[in-house]
Amino acid sequence: MQSLKNKKMGERQEKILYALSELGALSRSQLQHMFDLGSKRNANRILQQMSEYLHHVRLNENVYYLNKQGRELVGTTKEFRKNGQIEHALMRNDIYIFYHYPKTWKSECKTEWKENGKEYRIISDARFTYHDQLYFLEVDLQQQMAKNKQKIELYASLFRVIQRQQIGEPILLWYTVSQTRKEKLGKWCKEYEISYEVLCKDF
Structure with a gap:
């Protein structure tokens, strides 16, 4: 080298x-x-x-x-590999910059947990800590909204486990591309009673 x-x-x-x-x-x-x-x-x-x-x-x-x-x-x-992922990567990195380059930043981060005897896992676009809060990032570019809702349901399970272990209050951070999608994501997060933030890309 x-x-x-x-x-x-x-x-x-x-x-x-x-x-x-x-x-x-x-x-x-x-x-x-x-x-x-x-x-x-x-x-x-x-x-x-x-x-x-x-x-x-x-x-x-x-x-x-x-x-x-x-x-x-x-x-x-x-x-x-740029095929289809380049805009997604740029949006993810918008968040890295917006949150002042977190030292704990980890892209494509896998989390596994158990709840009620069942095993679950999710791969977040990124995970990081900011002002002692644990963030899980999901970049919503062209994802089917039904799949986004399934992810929110999974995060609700994960967040319950984290809260029971008393290791902080996690936040699900969405970064999306339209006001309509932003409103839907916020509505579903409220329904599942999880802490969240939704940012919308300004094109």
Whole structure:
């Protein structure tokens, strides 16, 4: 594996590579915000200098993820596959930024538990702690609403178990794409009596 130190790469560029290895994909504006890259022109210049280690795809703006050389440079074997998941990853990373880069952030986090003799599991888009509150994130981009309701039912079971163990008051955080979906998700969370927040992406 090549050493970042041997590549004479700036500290900020190193941090960008490591962030992409952790988060999968980030848009130019997300990288601008996270790493204080200045103007759009300056951000594009910095990212162009790193093109040897990056793939990019054009959505509303350029979206970046590590290529094979970039993965080798930071020492990860985890490959980001853009097919159908890129917008989902960007929305998930909106939340990472919005909640000020939680140190406890874990993407695609599996949780298993038992209730009334039955075993359950759920894979959250992310799990993290913010101001001592445990958050479970679900990104709702194109999911069938019936499946979202099933997830809320599962989280209701999980949250009961967490509360019985007295390890905090968990919050289900939804990040969705329309006001109609936001209202439905909030209504179902209330029906299942779980603590929740619903944020809506501003396109």
